[in-house]
Structures are given as structure tokens and as C-alpha cells.
Amino acid sequence: MQALLKSPWIFHMSTGSCNNCDIEFLDCLTPRFDVERFGMLLAGSIKHADILLVTGAATRQCIPKIKRVYEQMPKPCFVVAIGECSLSRGLYIQSYNCPMPVDKIIPVDVYIPGCPPKPEAIIAGIMKLIDKAEEQMKQNG
Amino acid sequence: MSYLIVFLVFGSFLTAVAGMLASWVDRKVTARVQYRVGPPLLQPFIDLVKLSGKELLIPQTAARTTFLLAPVMGLSSVILVSTLLWMNDLNFGQTFLGDLIAVIYLLMIPSISIMMGGFASGNPLASLGASREMKLVLSYELPFVLAVMVAVIKSGYAIRISDILMFQARHGAIIGSLSGFLAFLVVIFCVQAKLGLVPFDMPEAETEIVSGPLIEYSGPALGIYKLMKNMLLFVLPFFVMVLFLGGWPFNGVSGFWGLLKYIGLVALITVIRNTNARLRIDQAMRFFWGTLTGLAVIAILLAFMGK
Numbered sequence: 001m002q003a004l005l006k007s008p009w010i011f012h013m014s015t016g017s018c019n020n021c022d023i024e025f026l027d028c029l030t031p032r033f034d035v036e037r038f039g040m041l042l043a044g045s046i047k048h049a050d051i052l053l054v055t056g057a058a059t060r061q062c063i064p065k066i067k068r069v070y071e072q073m074p075k076p077c078f079v080v081a082i083g084e085c086s087l088s089r090g091l092y093i094q095s096y097n098c099p100m101p102v103d104k105i106i107p108v109d110v111y112i113p114g115c116p117p118k119p120e121a122i123i124a125g126i127m128k129l130i131d132k133a134e135e136q137m138k139q140n141g
Numbered sequence: 142m143s144y145l146i147v148f149l150v151f152g153s154f155l156t157a158v159a160g161m162l163a164s165w166v167d168r169k170v171t172a173r174v175q176y177r178v179g180p181p182l183l184q185p186f187i188d189l190v191k192l193s194g195k196e197l198l199i200p201q202t203a204a205r206t207t208f209l210l211a212p213v214m215g216l217s218s219v220i221l222v223s224t225l226l227w228m229n230d231l232n233f234g235q236t237f238l239g240d241l242i243a244v245i246y247l248l249m250i251p252s253i254s255i256m257m258g259g260f261a262s263g264n265p266l267a268s269l270g271a272s273r274e275m276k277l278v279l280s281y282e283l284p285f286v287l288a289v290m291v292a293v294i295k296s297g298y299a300i301r302i303s304d305i306l307m308f309q310a311r312h313g314a315i316i317g318s319l320s321g322f323l324a325f326l327v328v329i330f331c332v333q334a335k336l337g338l339v340p341f342d343m344p345e346a347e348t349e350i351v352s353g354p355l356i357e358y359s360g361p362a363l364g365i366y367k368l369m370k371n372m373l374l375f376v377l378p379f380f381v382m383v384l385f386l387g388g389w390p391f392n393g394v395s396g397f398w399g400l401l402k403y404i405g406l407v408a409l410i411t412v413i414r415n416t417n418a419r420l421r422i423d424q425a426m427r428f429f430w431g432t433l434t435g436l437a438v439i440a441i442l443l444a445f446m447g448k
Contacts, residue, residue, distance in 0.1 A: 003191035007184065034177040036168070039184050044351035047198060047359035050191070074196035074359040 001137060004050055004076060005130045007039035011049030011073070015066055015102065017056030020116040021083035025053060027119040035123060038130075051078045051126070054108075057085035057098045063105055070106040078129055081108045082122060084115040109133075144228065151227035153220050160371035161185035163407050167374065170411045185371060192364030200357050202263030211261060212358070212365035215254030219372045222247045226379055229302040230388050241300045244380065245289060248335065251369055252278045255344070258366075259354025270353020273422050274344035277334055280429035281341075285331040287437035291315070291324035292384040294444040306388045314387035320443035325385045327437045332377045333413055334425070336370070340417040341425055378406040 014022055028035045029042060043049040046069050058066060070079070084090035086102040102108060109132070112125035164185045172179025199205055222244050228236050252274055259271030293300060295315050296308035305315075315321035334341035345353045355366055382389060382402055389399035420428070 001194065003187045003194065007188045007191050031176045034172070034179075036172060036180050037178045039180055039187060044347040045356040047357060048352070048355075048363060050195075072198070074198055076195070 001076060001133075005133055007041075008050045008078070008126070008130070009041045009043040009048055010035075010051045010053055011043050011046050011069075012053045013055070013066070013069055015054060015056035015062040015086065016059035016098075017083065017085055021055035021085075024116040024119055025055070025082060025122055028122055033119045033123060035126075038127075040126070046072050047074060049073055049077070051080055051129075053080050053082055054086050054102050054106075055082045057089045057092045057095075058100065058102050058105060059097050060099065063099075066102070066105050078109045078133070079106055080110045080112065080126060080129060082112045082117060082125075084113060087111050087113055090115060144224070147228050147231065148220070148224045151224070151231070153223075156220070156223040156227075156372050156375050157368060160368075160373070160375035161189070163374045163378075164371045166404070166407055167411050167414075170408060171415055174412075174415045185367075189364050189368060192367065193361050195360035197360040197362060198357075200263055203357065204261040204263070207257055207261035208357075209362060211254045211258035212362050212369065214257070215251040216365050216369045216372070218247045218250035218254070219369055219376055223372065223376045223379070226302070226376065226383055229306060230379075230383060231391070236301065236303060239300050241289070241293070241302050241305070244302065245286060248377070248380070249278065249282065251373060252335065254369075255354045255366070258358065262354070262357035264357050266350045267354050267356050270344045270346075270350050270356070274354060276422050276426060277341060277344060280426040281331045281334040284327050284429055284433040284437045285335075287434065287441060288324040288327040288331065289384060291320050291437070291440045291444045294441065295321060302383060306383060309387040310390075314385065316385045318444075319448045320440040321385055323436055323440035323443070325381070327433050327440065328381055328385065329409065329413070330429075330433055332381060333410060334429070335377055336373055336410070338410065339414040340420055342419055343422050343425065346419060374407070374410075378403055378410070381406060 012022065012025060027033060040051075046052075052070065052073055054066065056062070081087055081102050085092065089095070089098045089101050092098045103111075110125050110129040112122055114121055117125075162185075165180065165182055168184070169179040199208060225236060225240050225244055225247075229240070256271045256274050256278075259267040259274065292305055292315050295318065296305045299305050299308060309315060316325045333339075337345055345355065350356075355363060358366060379389070382399070386402050389403065390396065391399075
């Protein structure tokens, strides 16, 4: 578990986003931000991942797929919701096609607000997730 | 008895540690080439510990036994190869006749284990990756064996690795001759393909078939594959050093010189990986069967003429 926090591999899932959050997230991997410093790698397959990044407003088509992807992720794992859409559906809160936010579908550990959030904010959010998990581990002994 | 000690101490443990350090060097150099900071020193170890603590998922469509046995098979063959190489490098003349042939066979098993794992996992992308791996094996094995033949011919038809080492200790490294140099060039490209690094990483192309044969692997099984790849990153350059660069003698200054040779080879592999784009499988096949096989045949002819 301690090792997981030092090498979190990330899988990135878009659930009907406008691609803006996805682009901002991909910026984190570029030389300017370089998340490999923290041991993070972008995993190609969900079976290799430790952190699931969800962007987008969870459309009706996507809801069963979000569940399936979450179930396929080997535990222990974390979920991070990125952007206003996946937090609260943002602009699409009245839409017929977005019945519920992401955290009503799968358990979310960290919320990163913004439309889109800056890469710095995304990195800070994931760092907060790691701190939180470490504290939880200390409490549990 | 000495086999057992070399097997446990050098073949498994030291090779695993060295392989992980080499993979750190690889990742760090890659990061520096791209003006990044790169991962901390212990990152490969942390990755391995993490993977061994994760859940192991087996797909419903997979052939269970083959799916789980494939990574173990690949890892054990790499350990055997490194044991044979260390045995030859540490004390001359202790191994059996024809161990070079055994090493060439055993070096092929990691690729076969990846293929088996890919086909057994029951995923279409994994099958695609495994079939690409198969084509890649078919294409690089021919020039690889031909180039190894050059070392055999140069050292007076020795098929025992320690005889080749002994020859090089007396007459200088094989890379010093023209044919040896050509064969070394060929072998470097074959090593790149055997490691599955960038110009020849089409079996595992992350961006098109999401890591191919490894797609369904998770947790400890994936960790074993990672460990196998890391150990190969030590074993293959070591094999090239033994055949062409005069091995890694462990006495005083020349041990340090051996370390420099090894780091140089890893850096060369990393630089090739960072300055190239991925080839298509047919391009790779044409490259191996055309250019490289031609070069290897020329090298063999030169070796016969004693150049």
C-alpha cells in the first residue's frame, strides 16, 4: 500500500467530456510538469492502473461502462474526478442525458474542480489524495 | 554445487537488482533526453513491490493455467541464461560444451512466453500483439544467430562461451576486427527487438494496441513480466559483452572497465530508443531480413577470410 502511493499508475477515462479536461490532464505528462517525478505513469490498460481519472458528465451511454471499468481495476485503487462536469455535471445539470454525477455511480476519492482545471491543480489534487491515503494508513496502524 | 550458488546469488538476485537499476538508468536517460526530471532511483523496485500487492484478475475467456504459467516460464528462462553467463564469466571452463546454443534457445523463451500469455488471455488486442511478436521473433532470429556465428568462427569454432571468452582474453575483443564490428552492429539491433524497445516495440505498442499481450495481466503476474523485462535489460547487453567485448572480468580496474562497457551499451540502447519512431511490422521484417541479414552474411564471409 505504501508502495502504491509511490508508484500510482494512471488510467484516464472520458465519460462524455468536451476533451478540454483530457488535454489539460495530458499536459501533466509533458516535460513542463513531468508527473514521472512522483512515479506516475500513464497505463494503457485498466488492468495495470491504480488511479482512475474520470472526466466528463457521465452520459447515459457511459454509466454502465464506468461501472465495468471500475470493476475491472485491480484493488486497492483510487478514483479521481476531474473537472466541473464529473463533479456536478456543470453546464449539463439540466440535461436529460446526464442523470447523475460520477460519484453517484462509483466511489470517488478526490474531486478536482475547474473548467478545465489547470495541470498544477490536477497534480496538487493527486498529491492530496496521496496525503489523505497516508493519513488513513497511519490511523489504521 | 557451484551452479547452485551462482544460480541463487548471481543468476537470480544480482541480475534482478542490476536489471532494475538498468531500467532506472533507461527511464532516467529517457527523461533527461526529453528535458524532464525523471523517476527516483528506487522507482523500479517500488513498482515491483506495488504490483505484487495488487489484485490478480483472470479474465473469464482466458486459459487459466497457461495464462498464469507463461510469465513464470519467461522469468525462469531469463534466470537460467544469466546463470550460464555468470558461470562462464566468473570461472572459465566450468560449463558444458555447447552452452552457447543453449543460451540462444533460452533467450528466445521470454518472447515465446509473452506470445503464450497473449494468446491465452483471450483478448483480441492481446492476440494481435502476440501475432506481431511472433513475426518479430521470426524476423530477428535469423540475423541474430548469423551474427553470433561470427563470434563462433572468429574464436576458432568454439561453441562454449568460456572458450570464446578465453580467445578474447588472449587475442583482444572480437569487436576489434571488421567482421566483429559488423556483427556487433547487427546484434545491437536484434537486442533492441528482443527487449521490445522503441523502433521495434510494435508487439506492445501502448498507443495503438494498449500494451498488446500484457493487456489482461494485472498484479503479481504483470510484476513477473516487468521483472523479466528488467532482467533481460541486464542479460542481453551482458551477452553482447561476453560475445563481442571480452566479457566482464572481475579483477580490479578491468571490473570497472566492464561496468563502463555495460553502461555504455545500455546508454546506446536508450539513445536508439529515444531517437526513433515505431516501425510497422512489415518494415521491421524487411529491415531484419534484408539489410541486417545481408550485413550479417558479409560479416560471416569476412570472418571466414580471417578479417
